[in-house]
Amino acid sequence: MSGAVNGVTAHRDATSVAPDPGAGPPVLSLRDLVVEFATPAGVVRAVNGMTYDVFGGETLGVVGETGSGKSVSVLAALGLISTPNLRRVTGEVLLGDVDLLTLPTAELRRRLGRDVAMVFQDAISALNPVRRVGDQIAEALRVHDRTLSSTAARARVVELLGLVGVPHPVTRHDQYPHQFSGGMCQRVMIAMAIANRPKVLIADEPTTALDVSVQAQILNLLRVARQETGAGIVLITHDLGVVAETADRVGVTYGGRIVESGDVTRIFTRPRHPYTAALLGALPRLDSASDRLLPIPGQPPDPSELPTGCAFAPRCPISRGRAVCTEARPEPVPDGSGASACHFPDEAASLLTAQADDPPVDQDDPGEPDNDPAPVLDVHDAVARFPVRSGVFARACAWVHAVDGVSLRVPAGRTLGLVGESGCGKTTLARLVLRLVEPTGGRILVDGDDVGKAGRSQLRRIRRRAQMVFQDPYASLNPRLSVGDNVAEPLRLQGLSRGQRRGQVADLFSRVGLRVEHADRLPSEFSGGQRQRVAIARALACAPGLLILDEPVSALDVSVQAQVLNLLADLQRETAMAYLFVSHDLAVIRQVADEVAVMYLGRIVESGSVRRVYDDPRHPYTRALLASVPVPDPVGRADRQRVPLGGDVPSPVNPPSGCRFRTRCPIATDRCAAEEPPLRPVAGGYTACHFAEETVGLAPEVPA
Amino acid sequence: MSAGSSPLRRFTRSRSAVVGATGMLLLVVLAVFAPLIAPFDPTAQDGDPLLGPSGAHLLGTDQLGRDILSRLIHGAQASLIAASGAAAVGAGIGVPLGLLAGYLGRWVDAIAMRLVDLLLALPGILLALVMIVVLGPGRLNLVLAIGIGAVPEFARLTRVATLAVRDRDFVMAARGMGASTPDTMLRTVLPNVLGPVVIQVVVTASMAVVVEAGLAFLGLGTPPPAPSWGGMLQEARSYLYQSPTYGLFPGLCLVLTVFCLDRIGRGLQLAVSGGPHPATRPSTGGAV
Numbered sequence: 001m002s003g004a005v006n007g008v009t010a011h012r013d014a015t016s017v018a019p020d021p022g023a024g025p026p027v028l029s030l031r032d033l034v035v036e037f038a039t040p041a042g043v044v045r046a047v048n049g050m051t052y053d054v055f056g057g058e059t060l061g062v063v064g065e066t067g068s069g070k071s072v073s074v075l076a077a078l079g080l081i082s083t084p085n086l087r088r089v090t091g092e093v094l095l096g097d098v099d100l101l102t103l104p105t106a107e108l109r110r111r112l113g114r115d116v117a118m119v120f121q122d123a124i125s126a127l128n129p130v131r132r133v134g135d136q137i138a139e140a141l142r143v144h145d146r147t148l149s150s151t152a153a154r155a156r157v158v159e160l161l162g163l164v165g166v167p168h169p170v171t172r173h174d175q176y177p178h179q180f181s182g183g184m185c186q187r188v189m190i191a192m193a194i195a196n197r198p199k200v201l202i203a204d205e206p207t208t209a210l211d212v213s214v215q216a217q218i219l220n221l222l223r224v225a226r227q228e229t230g231a232g233i234v235l236i237t238h239d240l241g242v243v244a245e246t247a248d249r250v251g252v253t254y255g256g257r258i259v260e261s262g263d264v265t266r267i268f269t270r271p272r273h274p275y276t277a278a279l280l281g282a283l284p285r286l287d288s289a290s291d292r293l294l295p296i297p298g299q300p301p302d303p304s305e306l307p308t309g310c311a312f313a314p315r316c317p318i319s320r321g322r323a324v325c326t327e328a329r330p331e332p333v334p335d336g337s338g339a340s341a342c343h344f345p346d347e348a349a350s351l352l353t354a355q356a357d358d359p360p361v362d363q364d365d366p367g368e369p370d371n372d373p374a375p376v377l378d379v380h381d382a383v384a385r386f387p388v389r390s391g392v393f394a395r396a397c398a399w400v401h402a403v404d405g406v407s408l409r410v411p412a413g414r415t416l417g418l419v420g421e422s423g424c425g426k427t428t429l430a431r432l433v434l435r436l437v438e439p440t441g442g443r444i445l446v447d448g449d450d451v452g453k454a455g456r457s458q459l460r461r462i463r464r465r466a467q468m469v470f471q472d473p474y475a476s477l478n479p480r481l482s483v484g485d486n487v488a489e490p491l492r493l494q495g496l497s498r499g500q501r502r503g504q505v506a507d508l509f510s511r512v513g514l515r516v517e518h519a520d521r522l523p524s525e526f527s528g529g530q531r532q533r534v535a536i537a538r539a540l541a542c543a544p545g546l547l548i549l550d551e552p553v554s555a556l557d558v559s560v561q562a563q564v565l566n567l568l569a570d571l572q573r574e575t576a577m578a579y580l581f582v583s584h585d586l587a588v589i590r591q592v593a594d595e596v597a598v599m600y601l602g603r604i605v606e607s608g609s610v611r612r613v614y615d616d617p618r619h620p621y622t623r624a625l626l627a628s629v630p631v632p633d634p635v636g637r638a639d640r641q642r643v644p645l646g647g648d649v650p651s652p653v654n655p656p657s658g659c660r661f662r663t664r665c666p667i668a669t670d671r672c673a674a675e676e677p678p679l680r681p682v683a684g685g686y687t688a689c690h691f692a693e694e695t696v697g698l699a700p701e702v703p704a
Numbered sequence: 705m706s707a708g709s710s711p712l713r714r715f716t717r718s719r720s721a722v723v724g725a726t727g728m729l730l731l732v733v734l735a736v737f738a739p740l741i742a743p744f745d746p747t748a749q750d751g752d753p754l755l756g757p758s759g760a761h762l763l764g765t766d767q768l769g770r771d772i773l774s775r776l777i778h779g780a781q782a783s784l785i786a787a788s789g790a791a792a793v794g795a796g797i798g799v800p801l802g803l804l805a806g807y808l809g810r811w812v813d814a815i816a817m818r819l820v821d822l823l824l825a826l827p828g829i830l831l832a833l834v835m836i837v838v839l840g841p842g843r844l845n846l847v848l849a850i851g852i853g854a855v856p857e858f859a860r861l862t863r864v865a866t867l868a869v870r871d872r873d874f875v876m877a878a879r880g881m882g883a884s885t886p887d888t889m890l891r892t893v894l895p896n897v898l899g900p901v902v903i904q905v906v907v908t909a910s911m912a913v914v915v916e917a918g919l920a921f922l923g924l925g926t927p928p929p930a931p932s933w934g935g936m937l938q939e940a941r942s943y944l945y946q947s948p949t950y951g952l953f954p955g956l957c958l959v960l961t962v963f964c965l966d967r968i969g970r971g972l973q974l975a976v977s978g979g980p981h982p983a984t985r986p987s988t989g990g991a992v
Contacts, residue, residue: 436880460882490881542881
């Protein structure tokens with residue numbers, strides 16, 4: 001341990017994340033940080049003894065699920081929490097050898113932005129919309145250096161913008177945030193953060209709001225920023241893939257503290273805490289679809305009543321009710337290159353290998369679709385355009401081509417995964433199926449009935465056979481109805497009596513793994529995963545033949561996500577429902593889907609069986625997308641040359657001529673601009689690229 | 705979360721709201737049981753005129769020798785009827801109008817909102833004046849006159865709330881499971897826009913109390929000899945020098961009523977806006 005750490009007591013030493021040998025004193029240390037909030041439900045201990053060190057020039061990944069205290073701890077450490085119900089912040093936050101918690105506000109403020117800088121998740125709302133971007137960066141400089149002249153500041157800002165990869169930095173300097181895309185805004189935020197060459201750079205979910213291709217760019221940029229400034233980076237994220245790709249050391253948070261820390265390779269290959277091991281087992285993988293995810297049972301702990309023993313004990317696969325787990329809080333024990341806060345780290349270590357040996361659950365590899373039965377959903381050349389209105393008479397002056405000629409078929413009992421970046425039209429397509437959005441053209445058949453031509457009563461009948469599960473379980477349930485009534489709504493609409501409804505609701509609740517006694521509670525009393533179960537129960541109420549799942553697990557934590565994905569798989573096996581599964585998450589799609597369709601700017605660019613699309617992608621977009629996804633496996637990450645896709649998705653108002661991907665495509669030629677490639681059969685799937693046969697020889701890394 | 709966040713709990717946690725609700729309850733009891741509680745017949749001219757407060761007549765008598773306390777107690781009826789009636793008329797017309805306009809949009813919205821604009825173009829009290837003059841004085845006309853003046857607020861408020869709810873996922877979900885438009889509007893949208901409407905009811909009620917008094921002061925309110933606070937104020941004006949306390953008491957009654965209603969409105973606002981504790985909701989996209 002380094003000199004600065006030696007000053008504190010021995011047991012505290014043990015709790016810190018082991019340093020890189022020879023890294024010098026840590027630039028930022030959290031010691032036993034406790035953060036409490038006073039709420040109507042009692043005292044909530046959001047952070048419960050968080051301890052970690054960050055050293056200069058390294059990236060520490062702090063990874064954990066929602067509510068594990070990973071973000072709150074840094075916000076509290078920097079004095080950025082100003083809610084009146086903050087009850088206390090105790091412990092030590094050492095920046096060099098100064099304890100930030102004891103500093104007066106004025107002193108603290110002088111250090112924020114100069115010695116410690118933050119990059120937030122939502123860059124677009126973190127920028128002031130009415131000020132020029134360059135001026136905002138310059139302000140970060142001048143706040144800490146009053147003598148800086150405006151010419152010098154401008155020169156430095158232009159230099160910074162160039163450094164973070166904003167093209168045309170001189171012109172961009174004088175533009176406003178709305179003229180920047182999300183990825184560009186995040187670049188600006190990073191420029192602002194590194195403007196004063198801070199010692200510590202804290203990135204709080206810096207890529208969560210971004211698409212994978214842009215995420216890869218930003219992660220690269222963080223690496224550049226670290227080299228440029230020599231700062232220690234704290235990368236707070238929920239995404240194990242991001243951590244595996246970028247971090248040197250990792251701290252895993254659970255119940256408000258670090259439960260395991262260590263070298264990134266160790267964490268991912270030889271975890272010594274059951275939570276880490278379970279998290280890895282619950283994660284859908286991009287490289288190999290397991291037959292069944294291994295979810296962590298139960299819910300994350302309620303921070304208002306943390307258990308006295310190990311916070312993970314109620315969900316732990318190795319605790320098995322042992323008294324020591326529920327009574328004594330395990331302190332992190334250092335071993336080798338890390339530390340694990342588990343009473344039985346050796347048993348935890350054997351967990352991951354044991355899981356790998358689990359026999360696959362009845363895998364009936366469906367192979368090719370047998371005899372092509374009539375599909376439950378048949379979309380033929382669907383088109384949806386939205387007018388962009390302007391002027392006094394609100395005349396449509398342009399059209400957003402949200403969905404532009406898409407065809408799909410989903411047979412019973414099968415899952416079609418629809419994947420694409422935000423704005424590619426996948427959600428619009430999902431809504432078209434139920435005509436929640438009016439189609440502009442094309443034909444959509446649900447069980448042979450034309451949705452577009454259906455009259456009012458027929459449309460209502462179709463909508464009962466095809467149900468939708470929405471992304472945000474916090475928004476998709478009527479907050480004024482109890483969860484039982486929410487589930488019973490479709491039954492009420494069918495005219496069932498109250499008694500009949502009650503019986504069916506009880507049945508539906510047990511099918512999705514909810515307790516019937518809870519039917520009278522309001523949705524606000526449930527966690528995200530439970531709410532999504534309620535939403536699924538509601539969708540099942542009419543015994544539909546088709547379920548449209550619009551990002552059903554995107555708002556859920558990994559451990560809960562696995563529960564919901566397994567539930568969906570079980571339900572499909574029982575009822576042979578067809579699923580249209582829409583997601584931006586390539587790993588989730590690989591896990592659930594039989595067939596995949598990749599969408600880009602309102603069109604399908606590639607489709608086929610999961611194996612064909614993932615293992616033998618022929619469209620340059622699919623290839624780039626797959627190469628951009630962070631893989632939760634640090635081994636060999638140096639060999640994985642991840643050259644991200646450049647640029648941003650063009651506006652769907654005025655899509656590029658010919659092939660829509662040509663503006664970002666590494667192999668585009670003149671032909672691509674002139675001629676739109678049709679979706680044609682290639683290598684057992686369908687690809688819309690003129691050069692589909694030639695892409696196979698391309699190395700995954702494409703020249704940027 | 706536990707009962708700590710139920711709307712009733714949140715309402716009762718605000719002390720001033722509890723004070724307001726208690727005061728209002730007292731007033732309602734007084735108005736309903738006025739004949740039992742009032743010591744004298746409010747129209748009986750059996751005392752000496754313009755007495756100050758005394759043992760026999762606690763608050764004194766008016767220019768015709770009627771007991772002021774009894775007239776105040778009976779006058780509460782007029783005020784409360786005006787208040788509740790006007791709020792009911794305003795909400796009864798305004799809420800459906802706003803709901804239709806907000807949910808259906810297009811031409812329904814255009815027509816409804818132009819109607820509302822028309823009403824808004826006239827000051828409420830002027831509108832009420834004109835209506836009373838046209839329809840003639842009387843309790844029902846009074847209620848109608850004040851209530852119709854309150855329609856625009858209800859309609860606009862409901863419309864805005866409906867617009868905010870209309871595109872939320874759970875409304876989309878209701879449509880997606882085959883609910884008809886009226887069913888979606890009544891069962892899914894309406895309960896979710898009622899929060900602000902309830903507050904507006906209370907605000908309208910307190911406004912109606914003042915307008916009713918104003919109209920009575922102008923001689924257009926409850927026709928004499930029935931007592932009303934505004935009418936008493938108007939009469940007291942002529943005898944300000946002979947009996948300064950005469951005008952004081954109806955004025956105080958008005959102030960207290962409006963104060964109580966205002967406190968209730970504030971408490972309701974807290975109760976409605978509270979919702980689940982923010983800490984229990986994940987931040988946007990904060991998913992693992």
